[in-house]
Amino acid sequence: MFNSTLTEDEAFLCPVDGAIMITASHLPYNRNGFKFFTNAGGLGKADIKIILERAADIYKSFTDQGLMKSKRKASESIKRLDYMTVYTSDLVKAVRKAAENIEKPLEGFHIVVDAGNGAGGFFAEKVLQPLGAITSGSQFLEPDGMFPNHIPNPEDKTAMKAITQAVLENKADLGIIFDTDVDRSAAVDSIGREFNRNRLIALMSAIVLEEHPGTTIVTDSVTSDGLTTFIEKKLGGKHHRFKRGYKNVIDEAVRLNSVGEESHLAIETSGHGALRENHWLDDGAYLMVKVLNKLASAIASGIAGGSKVLTDLVEGLQEPGVAVELRLKIDQNHPDLKGGSFREYGEAVLQLLENHIESDPKLQKAPVNYEGVRASGFGGWFLLRLSLHDPVLPLNIEATSHEDAVKLGLAVSSAVKEFHALDTSALDKFIQT
């Protein structure tokens, strides 16, 4: 969508002034919305607020007759164009270029795609097949807004299980999965190991740091300590762990560049990843093209071994034995809120947790942290923060063993127990298992 604001091609009426996408993104089908783009990128909250206010004003002064007339006028000016041909041929060209301009650099390579019945099914036929890849075993390529198979979201365990199974059953070299509107993606190697969350960031960091040594990788707040060590010690880059939210990480990377700190990658554990070379757009297909480039150039230089070239890139990434996210809901109608907002209540919870950490010698507060409360201890870490959208405090815990993770959970639980509007049942359950 966004690319149509940049493409220079009169036959496709491009560049267009703006683009709108109707999508629920990775959310369930009943949460559809609009995404707006201009050639400066996706619009943010403040822009959307203005659009809505202006739309409401215009709508107020409409009569039924005027509305019909506008609808007629609008429908007369609609022209249907196959912009996907332009977009996908650019993706194909990028991979060919990385492989010394070989027409079919992925010849004989078997890649399965799981689009989860979202919009990403095109990737098999329009990107992988022209590059010579075999795509049999690909699944859920037909768009179906009811998502009958699984939620199209690489953060969803069922979704990742589905693509992993498809890779193993088809003995494929690689699996690729997208969310509904293809702004999130993840992959699976030939032995079924996921390039998802921290492993996806590690893979993308390795690719980007090869091209831009020493550069800063901006990530969201729930990334692991092992990832920092990997980026800084193994890859020689700098890890800037910022806030959750794809727009937050992108804006931060743009800001860093504007103040002279070079950054080429802004990426979230959710699978949203944006590259400076791609106008800072969180385009999941482009992210996977970067992965394909790596494969194609390895094949072109005679390195065999399927997706091992990718697996090798994340070698040395320390992974926790246990990694959980527990989402603690705030009951907005609880008298404890005293008419205040859930945000204020959440902030109070965080403040008390912070005080607890300061008085607990077994926990160390993260020296640099941009949201919520992050602490390490018992060989692991936890982060409690406010959700971006919901009345929820997500708690991430990572540790070497379940026992240590429980100790971290207990530390949080004892700090927040006075907050009766906070539903800690998920945490209580975790501690008791």
Ligand SMILES: O=P(O)(O)OC[C@H]1O[C@H](O)[C@H](O)[C@@H](O)[C@@H]1O
């Ligand atoms: O704060 P949370 O509730 O965990 O949600 C955070 C997530 O919200 C949306 O889904 C955004 O697309 C993501 O970029 C963000 O990471």
